[in-house]
Amino acid sequence: MEECLIYFRKAVHEPLSVPPWSEWWAENAWLVERAFSLVDFVRLRHRRLLGARQILQRRGELPQGFEPPSFTQTGSCESCGERCERVAPEGDFARCPVCRQGTL
Numbered sequence: 001m002e003e004c005l006i007y008f009r010k011a012v013h014e015p016l017s018v019p020p021w022s023e024w025w026a027e028n029a030w031l032v033e034r035a036f037s038l039v040d041f042v043r044l045r046h047r048r049l050l051g052a053r054q055i056l057q058r059r060g061e062l063p064q065g066f067e068p069p070s071f072t073q074t075g076s077c078e079s080c081g082e083r084c085e086r087v088a089p090e091g092d093f094a095r096c097p098v099c100r101q102g103t104l
């Protein structure tokens with residue numbers, strides 16, 4: 001479980017220091033399934049990085065009102081942990097390709 005939590009913490013605080021969620025999940029879903037309860041496994045499968053944040057909050061590692069770094073600054077979606085596209089080559093980061101929550 002600790003291995004997963006280490007990834008969650010990095011993905012929440014410094015998303016660019018770790019692979020996007022989908023890549024990590026593809027390699028580690030089996031580990032999550034073994035280390036976490038079924039409820040948490042399903043939570044993580046569907047809510048992705050948001051689910052990871054909720055687990056860290058439940059463990060008291062993050063304050064309840066924690067605001068993750070915005071995708072506009074990091075280029076990584078704070079909901080699902082995927083990389084965001086830029087509007088223009090040098091422009092701001094825009095919507096996330098997965099959950100489309102990143103509209104400016």
Ligand SMILES: [Zn+2]
Nearest residue numbers: 077080096099
């Ligand atoms: Zn997203």
